[in-house]
Amino acid sequence: MELRHLKYFIAVAEEKNFTRASERLFIAQPPLSRSIQQLEDELGVALFERGSRPLKLTQAGEFFFAHAQELLNKSKELKSMTQRVGQISKTLSIGFVASTMYGKFPKIIRLYRAKYSTVDLNLIEMSTMDQLRALKEGNIDVGFGRVRHEDSNIRRIILREEKLMCAVPIGHKLLELQRAVSAQDMSEDNLIVYPKNPRPSFADQVLNAFRDRAVEPKKITEVRDLQIAIGLVAAGEGIAVVPRSLQGMKRDDVVYLELNEKHAVSPIIMSVRAMDKSHEIQDMLNLIYDIYDEEGIPHTKESL
Known part of the structure; x- marks a missing residue:
């Protein structure tokens, strides 16, 4: 069975007509009909109901x-991914979510550039879901995100679990508690979550954390990105649940409070193509673990 047979079959199935399918494929109708017949002979089943107008698939045809x-689709992804792996020694393109910029990500990039100067790094901000799509399309080689999402074409390594905190404006009533706050403590405020799109996202992690505790925030405001969320917190428009590393975003009008909720964490996940075991990516993973070891950051080591 050849890929061109699949392409021809899909065109006929979608057009429901051999003439229109041949025009779409820019081939004559006789060789198209022969290709479909060869495919049916190889499979040993009829894929189309002969004589039907418009052309209909048999039950076996619908399954096929x-x-x-x-x-x-997988063959197209394989082509783009293979082409990208072939170019990886020249450029390593890295997708990242904005919140990682307040953690160890800048240090990782800085040290990698210093240690592996022959590799040209290209950094692109994008959501976790966009990273997975870009990996399969061959547009990036590594992604750093926070959303758990399974895809057979992508290898996902949980680097560590980062604790979450509550960002509140200066003078907020939660500061009067003088203790770590709970989901219930936050329920009377406007909860600002980000990003609004695409979903699933970090916003869903936060909202699910409230649902898991049977707590419903009084009001929820969805915004485009992290910077807008913190800006609205500073303006007194509400509160936000954010990764602990965001304390690196120094502002005199926002205070970060500890959470006393067990398992209130957000993962930092490194994503690569499933079969990509290039030295450049393994070197980056090793460097990350070296930084974690040096700074005493809890983590579990994996290899590509």
Whole structure:
């Protein structure tokens, strides 16, 4: 079975007509019909109901159509990913979510550049979901995000779990508690979450944490990004749950409070293509673990 047979079959199935399919594929109708017949002979089943107008798929044809599309898509992803791996010695493109810039990510990039000066690093801010798509399309080589999402084409390594904190404006009533705050303590405030899109995102992690504790915030405001969320907190528009590293965003009008909620954490996840075991990426992973070891940051080591 050849990929061109899948391509031809999908075109006929979608157009429901051999003539329109041949025009779409820029081939004559006779060789297209022969290719479909060869495919049916190889499979030993009829894929189309002959004589039907418009052309209809048989039950076997409908099953094959669903899986043929998946196989063709995977072949396209494989092509782009392989091309990207072939170029990786020249440039390492890295996707990252904004919140990682307040943690160890800048140090990781700085030390990697110093140690591996022959590798050109290209940094691109993008959401976790956009990172997964960019990895499969060959547009980036590594992604650093926070959202757990399974994809058979992507290897995801949880580098560490970062504690969450509550960001409140100066003078907020929660400061009067003089202790770590709970989800229930925060329920009477306007909860500002980010990013608004695409979903799932860090916003869903925060909202799920409240749902898991059977707590419903009085009001929820969704905003585009982290900077807007903190700006609104500073303006007294509400509070936000943020990663602990955000304390690095120094402001005199925002205070960060500890949470007393168990398991109130957000993962930092490194994503790479499933079969990509290049030295450049392994070197980056090793460097991250060296930094964590040096600074006493709890983590579990994995290799590509």
